[in-house]
Amino acid sequence: MADELVKILDGNTFVVSDSRGDIEASLDDPTGLFTFDTRFLSRWILTIDGHRLNALSTDDLQYFEARFFLVPGTGTVYIDAKMSVIRQRAVGDGFSETISIINHDEKPVDVSVRLEAGCDFADLFEVKDKLEKKGKYYTRVDGNQLVLGYERDTYRRETAISAGDGAHIDEHGITYDVTIPPKGEWSTHLKVVTSMVGLGELRSSTKNGRSDRRARPNMERDLDKWLADAPRLECDWPSLHRTYHRSLVDLAALRFSPVTEGRHSLPAAGLPWFMTIFGRDSIFTSLQALPFAPELAAKTLHVLGGRQGTRVDDFRDEDPGRILHEMRYGEMTAFEERPHSPYFGCADATPLYVVLLDEYERWTGDTKLVRELEFEARAALNWIDEYADLMGNGYISYKRRNEETGLENQCWKDSWDSISNHAGEIPGFPRATCELQGYAYDAKMRGARLARDIWHDPEFAEKLEKDAAALKRRFNRDFWVEDGEYFALALDPDGKQVDALASNVGHLLWSGIVDKSKARAIARHLMSPRLFSGWGVRTLAEGEGRFNPIGYHVGTVWPFDNSFIAWGLRRYGFKDEAATIAAGILDAATFFDGRLPEAFGGYDRTETKYPVQYPTSCSPQAWSTGAPLLLLSTMLGLQPSGEHLVVDPALPQQIGRIELLDIPGRWGRVDAFGRGRVDVAKKTTKRRRPAASA
Amino acid sequence: MNTLERFIGEISAEPQPLLANTSGTLLFEIRDDNETVFALVTVDKGRVGVEEVPAPRDADATIRADRALVDAIAAGRANAMAAVLRGEMGVEGDSELLMDFQRIFPGPDDPR
Numbered sequence: 009m010a011d012e013l014v015k016i017l018d019g020n021t022f023v024v025s026d027s028r029g030d031i032e033a034s035l036d037d038p039t040g041l042f043t044f045d046t047r048f049l050s051r052w053i054l055t056i057d058g059h060r061l062n063a064l065s066t067d068d069l070q071y072f073e074a075r076f077f078l079v080p081g082t083g084t085v086y087i088d089a090k091m092s093v094i095r096q097r098a099v100g101d102g103f104s105e106t107i108s109i110i111n112h113d114e115k116p117v118d119v120s121v122r123l124e125a126g127c128d129f130a131d132l133f134e135v136k137d138k139l140e141k142k143g144k145y146y147t148r149v150d151g152n153q154l155v156l157g158y159e160r161d162t163y164r165r166e167t168a169i170s171a172g173d174g175a176h177i178d179e180h181g182i183t184y185d186v187t188i189p190p191k192g193e194w195s196t197h198l199k200v201v202t203s204m205v206g207l208g209e210l211r212s213s214t215k216n217g218r219s220d221r222r223a224r225p226n227m228e229r230d231l232d233k234w235l236a237d238a239p240r241l242e243c244d245w246p247s248l249h250r251t252y253h254r255s256l257v258d259l260a261a262l263r264f265s266p267v268t269e270g271r272h273s274l275p276a277a278g279l280p281w282f283m284t285i286f287g288r289d290s291i292f293t294s295l296q297a298l299p300f301a302p303e304l305a306a307k308t309l310h311v312l313g314g315r316q317g318t319r320v321d322d323f324r325d326e327d328p329g330r331i332l333h334e335m336r337y338g339e340m341t342a343f344e345e346r347p348h349s350p351y352f353g354c355a356d357a358t359p360l361y362v363v364l365l366d367e368y369e370r371w372t373g374d375t376k377l378v379r380e381l382e383f384e385a386r387a388a389l390n391w392i393d394e395y396a397d398l399m400g401n402g403y404i405s406y407k408r409r410n411e412e413t414g415l416e417n418q419c420w421k422d423s424w425d426s427i428s429n430h431a432g433e434i435p436g437f438p439r440a441t442c443e444l445q446g447y448a449y450d451a452k453m454r455g456a457r458l459a460r461d462i463w464h465d466p467e468f469a470e471k472l473e474k475d476a477a478a479l480k481r482r483f484n485r486d487f488w489v490e491d492g493e494y495f496a497l498a499l500d501p502d503g504k505q506v507d508a509l510a511s512n513v514g515h516l517l518w519s520g521i522v523d524k525s526k527a528r529a530i531a532r533h534l535m536s537p538r539l540f541s542g543w544g545v546r547t548l549a550e551g552e553g554r555f556n557p558i559g560y561h562v563g564t565v566w567p568f569d570n571s572f573i574a575w576g577l578r579r580y581g582f583k584d585e586a587a588t589i590a591a592g593i594l595d596a597a598t599f600f601d602g603r604l605p606e607a608f609g610g611y612d613r614t615e616t617k618y619p620v621q622y623p624t625s626c627s628p629q630a631w632s633t634g635a636p637l638l639l640l641s642t643m644l645g646l647q648p649s650g651e652h653l654v655v656d657p658a659l660p661q662q663i664g665r666i667e668l669l670d671i672p673g674r675w676g677r678v679d680a681f682g683r684g685r686v687d688v689a690k691k692t693t694k695r696r697r698p699a700a701s702a
Numbered sequence: 703m704n705t706l707e708r709f710i711g712e713i714s715a716e717p718q719p720l721l722a723n724t725s726g727t728l729l730f731e732i733r734d735d736n737e738t739v740f741a742l743v744t745v746d747k748g749r750v751g752v753e754e755v756p757a758p759r760d761a762d763a764t765i766r767a768d769r770a771l772v773d774a775i776a777a778g779r780a781n782a783m784a785a786v787l788r789g790e791m792g793v794e795g796d797s798e799l800l801m802d803f804q805r806i807f808p809g810p811d812d813p814r
Binding site for chain 2: 161162163164204314315318319320321322323324326337341342343344349350380383409
């Protein structure tokens, strides 16, 4: 009965079970209770008189809470309806669970209720890569507690399960032998608490503290406040409403406080593999959410600035000024079998850090933070020239120094085969992908504004602008594929063009590095049937050597990618094209009940009629959750201008009337209104393909 | 003089830009064979100082570890975050302060 998985989460603690609430994890599947990249419960099975239960229904009450309605009976035919079982579970610092059994009969009933518990303490990396453990397990019965533990040298992790009164505890679980009166009810409360033993107060902290009964009202209040603080959306299209609400709730769920950053919470990347800080993901998500929840950006800037690289460390691919790629807390990181403490192998987060700082100030007017982070922003700008130009040609390129466990592709398309030429050949290293140059250009331009207006350093501003202008000139010459009229995906180690056509050209529009004269050709490519599927822009164009509509970065459609492409189209004045992309992605969201997955298949919309979810994609995922937000603000043409918010809507027809009320910013709160007028069917070029013969 | 104290002594003359937004006290309880040394580090918006104190005292963060590990971290041969996750270095109190502070140490592959 491994049907639909039920996931509840809070920050980086999450529980994934089957629809009965049971957990029965094998090494390589990501079910169980996880916190800080470690599985703290891999077995959690409820039986009554030795029999498993059947699920009637499941309620996801809140993102952090679920309720399972169950009945006894082993067969699929006979269900004993004389008893109902309700399991209610809330995640917190671990989780708490209440089990209630209702006797519908007119006679009393004796039952033996048992919860079997066990844990493999797997590091998520081990789950992902199917690796074996190196330490020792132990179990201990401690009063009314069952303690499961794991130890390797000084490394210890424990799960303590506290049972209610009347429990018999053994090393494999907890049993209650109870008599339930006629028409009566019995219930018990269990608490599962995780700990990283020996770390003193450095323990798993969620946004709202411990998983005791107090935590729940706090979490509800926190979510209510989060939703109340966000702008209110009124519109004629009900599914957009649902998508908007879903996005806000999921973003709230994905916020977490890194173990050592008690004061700040920022978005984790995505469930189940990436419930941790990612430099790139946190920055992109904060940019998407700026008009809705600007405090996310402030926290991201704080935390990433505080963890910015300061030294040269080849194992971690760290350099001074570099913004981290990924932080992990599991056993393999602890023993330096993985470099994620943190790992810095990422070439885009550093320029994007400066982009976010500037965009944040434009929206909020928070010059104090910009002054506070001046050192970090300058170090990031310095990294671009001093450490990232591996080929000495004035372009950011990447090549890992940790050749064993470092990342090969240090751009957002980080799978092994994501960067290839038209023939499908994969270039050597270093690689200079095109969007990195766009981000560098944008970082320099924005850095110049901050230097002039806020740091009062006009000389530095001038130098940055001069560098940016030179970069733009070089880029438009070196990356431009003359006969195809687009920008090459990358330059190889010899400076030769890696000439595949990919969605990266959309990010170039966003960065502003594209010469005006070349922008129309890029917009045309983005809306052409080779790239635009009808739902969105594919990561790689049809007809490229490695194109595959279900290839992770070589043909699927990524909602996050599309939200920035739409922003880029707007930046160059292609309003209707941006609206077309927004309409496609928001249409797709309705098929996922408002929760866009990380990626979906790049099949033509007319072929599949619905978007096909990529098999192992993460959901919810922060930057997919942020995509509808950025699409909304892009369609409405929201743009800060001095102390004002400019609204310049260009909306697809099907949206009808739309109002976004109480948009926060340096202007206080303002409203935006619009009406759908763009006929999106006109903006895509029709596919010409021979008619199928019978 | 040990590596941690010597390192801090050397940088205490100049304000450290990496710690410009950081203030607080860190008590290092350093075990060395059979004695424990208490080194109290003060960070005040970039100014860093260290003094040996005779007995433990209140600090924003208290850090417990062996001398060999502390010196390896101060010399850039070991990583503080991994040591904390491993349980080889214990932290009580404001662990973020330790994470901020350890950034001033050199890296294993810094040009020397």
